[in-house]
Every structure is written in structure tokens, then in C-alpha cells.
Amino acid sequence: MAGTAVQQRLPRQRADASRNYDRIVAAAGELFVERGAEVPLDEIAQRAGVGNATLYRHFTSRQALIRVVVLTLMSGLTELAERVAVEESDPFEALRRFVHASADSHIGGLCSVLSDWLDLGDADLCVAQDRMERAFESLLGRARESGQVRSDVAIGDLIVPIVQLTRPLPGTARALLDPFAHRHLELLLDGLRAPQRSVLPGSTVTLEALRRSTQRLNGESCVPPRGEAAA
CATH class of the missing domain: 1.10.10.60 (Homeodomain-like)
Known part of the structure; x- marks a missing residue:
């Protein structure tokens, strides 16, 4: 018994x-x-x-908790991108839904405060990061191929503004940041629409370019550019 x-x-x-x-x-x-x-x-x-x-x-430990928070964030954003791609028949609406929902995760705020606590060589983090970026790329690529997004943008042109706009300014309450982030993300989405009304300066911001920038800043890179063997 x-x-x-x-x-x-x-x-x-x-x-x-x-x-x-x-x-x-x-x-x-x-x-x-x-x-x-x-x-x-x-x-x-x-x-x-x-x-x-x-x-x-x-x-x-604190580091173990931070690691799980970041893995959970990346997994959630990956699942979000994959889900909206299936649920939304309109590629641009899928992109819009993803952009606004990802802002609610406060990815920029978490990245800015937790980056120094992460082991960029952590295999699980590397796999989660690569899967997340591929899901992002697929969502943007689908909207671009539909003719709704200008042809001269790449995934970095989407990731960088999302991270920047969801990073609280010093002394700014998170509750005050949210409405401004969504307002400015809508302006970003308008700027992504085709046909483009201006010529963008510089080159497209690809994942490889972002990773090279990260490598220069941190002295190491989590995932090597695609097509290159890991060291």
C-alpha cells in the first residue's frame, strides 16, 4: 500500500x-x-x-539559471517563427506577427545584461542559436520571395533593430519601453516593404557579417559562418 x-x-x-x-x-x-x-x-x-x-x-548557480533563461528564449523565438509561418498564409503578416511577438520577449534587454555570463562555445547554445537564426531567415526569405519585402535587405537588417528597440535605456522602466518599441517596430516593417523608396547605404547585414562583428568584439564566435568548418 x-x-x-x-x-x-x-x-x-x-x-x-x-x-x-x-x-x-x-x-x-x-x-x-x-x-x-x-x-x-x-x-x-x-x-x-x-x-x-x-x-x-x-x-x-546563477550561471546555470542564466544559461537556461537564454536557451528558453531562443527556443521560444524559434518555435514562434516556425508557428507563424504555418499559421499565416500571408508572408508579410507572418513577419509582422513575429516581429511584434518577439519584442514582447525583451530579447534586447536580456542579450545586453546576460551576454557576459554566457559561454559562447557552449554546444547547446550554439545549436539553439543556429536553429533560431535559420527560422528567422526562413520567415524573412518567404516574405522577400513573395515580393512584399524589398530585395536589398537581409536577416541582420531585421535582427539588429529588434534587439536595439527592445533594450531598455538606463533608468527606463520596461512598462514605458513596450509601447514605444512596438510603434518603432511598425515603422521598421514599413521600411522593409517593397517597392523600396530609397537606396540603402552599405551592404546587406547577413548572419555571417553579424557573426564576424561578434567575433571581433568578443574574441570568439559561437557558430562559424555557414560553409566553413568549425575550428
């Missing part, structure tokens, strides 16, 4: 543990944007509605 009782409790315990895990990751993402990467872990636990012991049972 005792064994049966334990077996009956296990599914509930696993479900509770999974919910607590998700709450911790969500709360950490919010507080990292609001307060920075060094926000006290007990504040994360408090916002998640769990005890400190529960947080440390799931995450043995």
Missing part, C-alpha cells in the same frame, strides 16, 4: 516541479531585464512564488 501511495504522488510531484521550474525561469527573465544579471536569487524565488531551496534544487 505504501508503494502504491508513493506511485500515486509521483506524477503530481513531477508536475509541480515542472511548474516551479518554468516559474523560476520566467521570473528570472523578467528580473534580469529589470534589475540586471546580478539581481539577488532570493528575489527571483520570491517573484516565482517558490522558496530559495526550490530554486537551488533546480539551479545550482
Whole structure:
């Protein structure tokens, strides 16, 4: 009988543990944007509605929690891009929906405060980054091939503004940033529309160009440009 009782409790315990895990990751993402990467872990636990012991049972260190927050962010954005591509028959509307929904993830704020805590050679992060970028590229490419997006833009022309517009200015509350980000992202989308009304200076911002810039800044690169073997 005792064994049966334990077996009956296990599914509930696993479900509770999974919910607590998700709450911790969500709360950490919010507080990292609001307060920075060094926000006290007990504040994360408090916002998640769990005890400190529960947080440390799931995450043995701050860096482990940050890693999962970033992996969750990239996985969520990948799934978002893939989902809207299936659900929206109009390629430009799929792109619009993705751009605005991705802004709600506050990718720019998380990137700016967490980048120094990440191991850019982490295999899981590299795979997640590459999958995410391919999903982004596919979404933009579909809109470009439909003739709705100007032909002289590349994925970097989309990623850079999204990151910049979702990065809070010092002293700016996140709640004040959101409406401005969506307003300016709509201006960005208007600028992407074909036919183009101006000639863009410089060259298209490809993923390879972004990665080379990252490599120059950080001294290392997560994923090598496509077609090049990893060192």
C-alpha cells in the first residue's frame, strides 16, 4: 500500500516541479531585464512564488539559471517563427506577427545584461542559436520571395533593430519601453516593404557579417559562418 501511495504522488510531484521550474525561469527573465544579471536569487524565488531551496534544487548557480533563461528564449523565438509561418498564409503578416511577438520577449534587454555570463562555445547554445537564426531567415526569405519585402535587405537588417528597440535605456522602466518599441517596430516593417523608396547605404547585414562583428568584439564566435568548418 505504501508503494502504491508513493506511485500515486509521483506524477503530481513531477508536475509541480515542472511548474516551479518554468516559474523560476520566467521570473528570472523578467528580473534580469529589470534589475540586471546580478539581481539577488532570493528575489527571483520570491517573484516565482517558490522558496530559495526550490530554486537551488533546480539551479545550482546563477550561471546555470542564466544559461537556461537564454536557451528558453531562443527556443521560444524559434518555435514562434516556425508557428507563424504555418499559421499565416500571408508572408508579410507572418513577419509582422513575429516581429511584434518577439519584442514582447525583451530579447534586447536580456542579450545586453546576460551576454557576459554566457559561454559562447557552449554546444547547446550554439545549436539553439543556429536553429533560431535559420527560422528567422526562413520567415524573412518567404516574405522577400513573395515580393512584399524589398530585395536589398537581409536577416541582420531585421535582427539588429529588434534587439536595439527592445533594450531598455538606463533608468527606463520596461512598462514605458513596450509601447514605444512596438510603434518603432511598425515603422521598421514599413521600411522593409517593397517597392523600396530609397537606396540603402552599405551592404546587406547577413548572419555571417553579424557573426564576424561578434567575433571581433568578443574574441570568439559561437557558430562559424555557414560553409566553413568549425575550428
